[in-house]
Amino acid sequence: MTWLQAAPTITAAFLASFVEFVEAATIVLAVGTVRGWRSALGGAAIAVLVLFAAMLALGPALTQVPQQAMQLVVGLLLLLFGARWLRKAILRSAGIIALHDEDAIFRSETDTLRRAGSVAGRGLDFIAATTAFKAVLLEGTEVAFIVIGIGAGGAGLLLPAAAGAAAAALLVLAIAAAVHRPLARVPQNTVKFAVGVLITAFGIYWTGEGLGIAWPGGDLALPALASGLLAAGLLGVRAAESVGSRAARAAVR
């Protein structure tokens, strides 16, 4: 394994997981602040255990799938997943849809949790624990998919992908523990734009491999695809701004 293969894998897994962990941390912080840390961290810990159990159960089954079929399935899933992120990031950059606001989500979540009654059982606040559990399980499922998706396409890529995600988890945990506030200053849309570009590039690359296409340049095709997608994404922002304002002017007339 060369750095040319490992670096995009680690970067994509790190950035994508970072965004997911930030979103999970916002909810866990809201739960912990309003209803107590014991239930918030308890719910989050149970979700992490469930995710690990699911990955241990599914992992051996994935190794039984022939590599080309695996590349096609994983490639298509990464393509759909990445294109969804890239589309949203383009529309957010163009002002077509609202930006993701961690502070607003934190406020809304804390308001909801304050209004909710107390349903305590065996010392654990049920509402708090299930809210943290659901948030960590959902975002963690996305992280697990990203790691498996990026790592399963080629031999030896799972470890760098897992290392990228683990580094993101440690960084978000460290910042959240230090500041006890949602990580609102993270430029989420820029990170999501980059993640959309990288994940989509991986998706196109693995889909091509799964279809039996030999990429010009071999491994160098991956950074070339990412560069092309970045340029296309920026073009998409300009196109969306221009089309949107033209349609608005036409609608006023």
Place this chain on the structure above:
Amino acid sequence: MRLIRTIFGLFVDDGALALGLLAWTSVIGLAVRFWSVTPLAVPGPALFLGYVAILIGNVAYAAHAHGLRRR
């Protein structure tokens, strides 16, 4: 049911975009399989350019629809 919808939502936000990407994959897959499009310079770039065109077309359509609603 909610779990299935949530997992589905991880991959599909806009049905037209997802269908377009899958349809283009099928077209290139069939071309590679049955018409022996083997020159290195053709199928990979064609796959990529098709996906880009579908994505740009989709965001332009979404922006147009949003602009019309902003009245």
